[in-house]
Amino acid sequence: MDANLWLVVGLGNPGPGYAGNRHNVGQMVLAELADRMAANFKSHRTNSAVAEGRSFPGGPKLVLAKPNTFMNVSGGPVAALLRFYSLEPSRLIVVHDDLDIPYDTVKLKLGGGHGGHNGLRDIIAATGTNDFIRVRVGIGRPPGRQPSADFVLKDFSSTERATLPNLLADAADAVELIAADGLVAAQLKFHTA
Template identity: 60%
Template sequence: MADTWLIVGLGNPGPRYETTRHNVGQMVMDELAGRRGTSFKQHKAGARVAETWLRPGAAKLVIAKPNSFMNVSGGPVANLARFYGIGPERIVIVHDELDIPFDALRLKSGGGHGGHNGVRDVAKALGTPDFVRVRVGIGRPPGRQDPADWVLDPFSASDRQTLPILVSDAADAVERVVEHGLTAAQQVVHAPKP
């Protein structure tokens, strides 16, 4: 369907990971579904899915949280794309990004995966890197902490104060991409904060 978008938040399944930095993409899916009063249901593609609309009479949204671990997210994304007949140009992947400071967002389509194994697996499964990414900044770990441990830690107490705003801003960015296109969304999201 031409006016259907697949919006996927990357993360890890289960309560152990719910509040970790790596799961910020799934937090954004909860925000998008919550705004529309819809809930997630298990889908045979290997994900929890909420079907809804951007707003009445506008694009259909398939909001998804894969049941798989981050590094093997590609299978559920490709399965959902096939099931709904959605091409990569209408897929938005929301994920954490170490190389962007906490509380910042960047939007892009295509290009490399930047060492993000979830994005790498999605590109491999889809056979192309040409999908939109909403990159949610989590920043680099302080000192010598291993980035692999950092992403699996919960957000700090001070970060948790700002996290709801960041998640809301990321959900706004997804909605802008769907409604106005990537370039127009970038002009808003990448503009310097006043």
């Protein structure tokens, strides 16, 4: 096993009907990372699509994984990926949408609860721990009285899509910085900007 190996999981729902949804922003970030690494996603026996590579020569190796399951049952594939790559949850970075963070904001943290996010809830249940790193991509709160469940399953608005590439790039930068320099260094950059 590579001593500098990280598993990076992007949460979302499978299929083209969900591809542009706010709930799929984690998988959008992984697409950005795969483009940077010139890596292609391939079907993996852990019920995931996986791409492997390095962001820069000599840098940490990243295993990018998109579970083929719906978000609410992401835990099984994530636990299987950790076993397959012989990694501890401390080497896991989960990229996901977060309603409690304003749109166009990235926050980083280690551990904590699931905050009502069913994908995180299932990963915590399947791995038996909440001690993994989260890259929380802010999607903001739904307008008016729109239910959160409806809001996350809608595509980004045209106004949001104008700045979405910058948000995805920031989240991808955060993943690379965590893997290369550690969580604290990444937090200093993203939480004090």
